[in-house]
Amino acid sequence: xxxxxxxxxxxxxxxxxxxxxxxxxxxxxxxxxxxxxxxxxxxxxxxxxxxxxxxxxxxxxxxxxxxxxxxxxxxxxxxxxxxxxxxxxxxxxxxxxxxxxxxxxxxxxxxxxxxxxxxxxxxxxxxxxxxxxxxxxxxxxxxxxxxxxxxxxxxxxxxxxxxxxxxxxxxxxxxxxxxxxxxxxxxxxxxxxxxxxxxxxxxxxxxxxxxxxxxxxxxxxxxxxxxxxxxxxxxxxxxxxxxxxxxxxxxxxxxxxxxxxxxxxxxxxxxxxxxxxxxxxxxxxxxxxxxxxxxxxxxxxxxxxxxxxxxxxxxxxxxxxxxxxxxxxxxxxxxxxxxxxxxxxxxxxx
Amino acid sequence: xxxxxxxxxxxxxxxxxxxxxxxxxxxxxxxxxxxxxxxxxxxxxxxxxxxxxxxxxxxxxxxxxxxxxxxxxxxxxxxxxxxxxxxxxxxxxxxxxxxxxxxxxxxxxxxxxxxxxxxxxxxxxxxxxxxxxxxxxxxxxxxxxxxxxxxxxxxxxxxxxxxxxxxxxxxxxxxxxxxxxxxxxxxxxxxxxxxxxxxxxxxxxxxxxxxxxxxxxxxxxxxxxxxxxxxxxxxxxxxxxxxxxxxxxxxxxxxxxxxxxxxxxxxxxxxxxxxxxxxxxxxxx
Numbered sequence: 001x002x003x004x005x006x007x008x009x010x011x012x013x014x015x016x017x018x019x020x021x022x023x024x025x026x027x028x029x030x031x032x033x034x035x036x037x038x039x040x041x042x043x044x045x046x047x048x049x050x051x052x053x054x055x056x057x058x059x060x061x062x063x064x065x066x067x068x069x070x071x072x073x074x075x076x077x078x079x080x081x082x083x084x085x086x087x088x089x090x091x092x093x094x095x096x097x098x099x100x101x102x103x104x105x106x107x108x109x110x111x112x113x114x115x116x117x118x119x120x121x122x123x124x125x126x127x128x129x130x131x132x133x134x135x136x137x138x139x140x141x142x143x144x145x146x147x148x149x150x151x152x153x154x155x156x157x158x159x160x161x162x163x164x165x166x167x168x169x170x171x172x173x174x175x176x177x178x179x180x181x182x183x184x185x186x187x188x189x190x191x192x193x194x195x196x197x198x199x200x201x202x203x204x205x206x207x208x209x210x211x212x213x214x215x216x217x218x219x220x221x222x223x224x225x226x227x228x229x230x231x232x233x234x235x236x237x238x239x240x241x242x243x244x245x246x247x248x249x250x251x252x253x254x255x256x257x258x259x260x261x262x263x264x265x266x267x268x269x270x271x272x273x274x275x276x277x278x279x280x281x282x283x284x285x286x287x288x289x290x291x292x293x294x295x296x297x298x299x300x301x302x303x304x305x306x307x308x309x310x311x312x313x314x315x316x317x318x319x320x321x322x323x324x325x326x327x328x329x330x331x332x333x334x335x336x337x338x339x340x341x342x343x344x345x346x347x348x349x350x
Numbered sequence: 351x352x353x354x355x356x357x358x359x360x361x362x363x364x365x366x367x368x369x370x371x372x373x374x375x376x377x378x379x380x381x382x383x384x385x386x387x388x389x390x391x392x393x394x395x396x397x398x399x400x401x402x403x404x405x406x407x408x409x410x411x412x413x414x415x416x417x418x419x420x421x422x423x424x425x426x427x428x429x430x431x432x433x434x435x436x437x438x439x440x441x442x443x444x445x446x447x448x449x450x451x452x453x454x455x456x457x458x459x460x461x462x463x464x465x466x467x468x469x470x471x472x473x474x475x476x477x478x479x480x481x482x483x484x485x486x487x488x489x490x491x492x493x494x495x496x497x498x499x500x501x502x503x504x505x506x507x508x509x510x511x512x513x514x515x516x517x518x519x520x521x522x523x524x525x526x527x528x529x530x531x532x533x534x535x536x537x538x539x540x541x542x543x544x545x546x547x548x549x550x551x552x553x554x555x556x557x558x559x560x561x562x563x564x565x566x567x568x569x570x571x572x573x574x575x576x577x578x579x580x581x582x583x584x585x586x587x588x589x590x591x592x593x594x595x596x597x598x599x600x601x602x603x604x605x606x607x608x609x610x611x612x613x614x615x616x617x618x619x620x621x622x623x624x625x626x627x628x629x630x631x632x633x634x635x
Contacts, residue, residue: 050474050475050478053471053475054475054478054479057475057479058487061487061491062491064491065491065492172617172620172621173613173617175620176563176613176616176617176620177613177616178567178568178570178571178612178613178616179571180570180571180574180575180587180590181567181590181609181612181613184590184594184597184605184609185609187597187598188597188602188605188606191598192597192598192600192602199598280480281480284480284482284483285482285571287482287486287575288482288571288574288575291575292574292575302486303486303575303576303577305490306486306489306490306577307576307577309490311490314486314487314490318483318486318487321480321483322478322479322483325478325480326478329478
């Protein structure tokens with residue numbers, strides 16, 4: 001892809017068009033609008049392609065299991081002939097594989113995810129019933145990650161010497177604690193030891209729900225709190241050495257204002273980049289955390305459905321999580337140019 | 351007047367100066383844990399499955415150095431034997447994904463044509479499946495135990511190694527020694543596998559060391575939620591799950607020891623991996 005640096009299009013003698021002085025001329029240049037549209041379209045095309053390929057992988061994974069697919073789908077149960085006939089009809093097992101795929105994918109696009117064997121309900125209904133708990137858990141974890149991660153990173157970056165070393169070592173240790181170990185440690189400390197928070201269940205609405213979700217959200221977020229803090233710290237350290245920060249400081253701006261307007265704003269890019277990985281990690285780890293804390297969310301449903309050999313549900317949840325991950329990554333790619341205009345749409349040379 | 355020559359140190363001394371004291375400590379800890387797991391049948395004081403109901407939830411004492419669990423089983427012995435399953439999985443995953451990732455990355459980085467493009471797309475697709483999720487899908491297909499998650503995670507970690515290798519190869523291709531081999535007419539496979547690949551191994555190895563920690567944690571988590579190693583086989587993740595009842599009753603140690611070992615090993619391999627990549631990065635720049 002050919003890229004054009006803003007400076008390269010300026011007139012050779014350094015003078016710009018009189019109506020649009022300086023570098024701003026390039027932004028309003030006619031080519032840029034179409035380039036942005038092409039950039040967005042390209043990203044959306046890649047998104048669609050990835051989702052399509054992922055759906056193929058998820059659907060045809062079932063064909064890796066040797067033997068009768070009807071008996072695979074009814075494992076762990078003692079299937080009567082009617083049940084076998086029913087599952088054959090429901091999944092269209094007597095049809096060609098590509099036809100089965102089209103049926104499934106068509107259903108998925110229309111919100112028909114098949115039927116759950118254990119719940120004897122539509123998979124979409126089971127999923128929708130479980131979704132709020134998972135979303136609340138992930139949202140609370142995201143709040144902890146943003147607040148604690150940013151604060152730790154900023155404090156570490158602004159304190160040289162012992163403070164920085166101390167926070168860095170703590171972060172390295174915290175980043176190495178797997179979420180389920182963090183869950184056990186938090187339960188030992190805050191539930192069994194201090195009795196501040198419950199160790200099990202989702203609680204009923206409002207304040208109780210928040211109290212029940214606090215420990216799970218902390219356990220879920222610990223790896224990413226450390227990650228965001230480290231990225232923030234190094235990103236800010238890089239910015240602090242830049243000339244524009246020095247200029248801002250020498251002009252007599254207060255430290256807080258320099259940090260907020262000149263350091264943090266420019267440091268956001270790398271932090272945003274990791275957020276795609278973060279969402280996928282949160283959704284996947286939430287299965288472990290929900291199972292540990294007995295929260296009735298999507299993650300616990302995934303674990304239970306694997307345990308109860310309910311493949312239609314497993315397939316649906318895997319597809320949902322992968323889609324969420326791919327979607328978030330695309331959104332991050334799309335808003336990156338808005339935050340940092342240097343990564344102008346269509347001129348990504350990162 | 352004496353003439354001093356700066357000769358590059360060779361062999362083990364070179365690596366000695368390459369690693370910081372912290373990395374040496376991490377290396378020692380890892381070696382100790384691996385040895386304890388390998389020699390568990392000879393070193394462990396008790397049978398890890400020996401139930402002693404007269405001696406449940408005992409604290410550390412002369413007979414049981416780390417105490418006993420809710421069934422009176424010796425925690426030290428269970429941790430030593432548990433290390434065998436807990437370390438075996440990540441070892442297979444890291445070896446498999448490193449080998450496959452190196453080869454695919456070399457192929458993708460070396461080719462200008464469609465091979466590189468297609469492989470790049472495949473890596474992208476694999477990146478959209480988080481390792482733990484792929485492992486769960488695999489367990490749903492092939493059943494609980496170690497086989498299914500090990501298979502899935504090996505595949506899931508291939509793109510991490512391959513993408514790194516690809517980038518390194520693209521940079522390496524333009525270096526004079528590769529050009530020289532080409533001009534001299536050496537065959538491509540010999541140059542790639544014999545001359546380029548050895549230069550990539552330290553960097554890729556650093557990534558693989560980090561991967562080892564992630565895989566260990568993920569496999570332990572799967573055992574913890576009952577989808578991985580099945581009881582009564584001792585495994586660190588499964589031990590933590592078995593100890594939850596005791597934990598809620600106020601007995602912390604049976605859950606603490608396996609959790610401590612998991613974190614210890616993950617920290618140790620992270621320190622080694624980061625140290626390696628720092629040093630290599632410093633050496634190159």
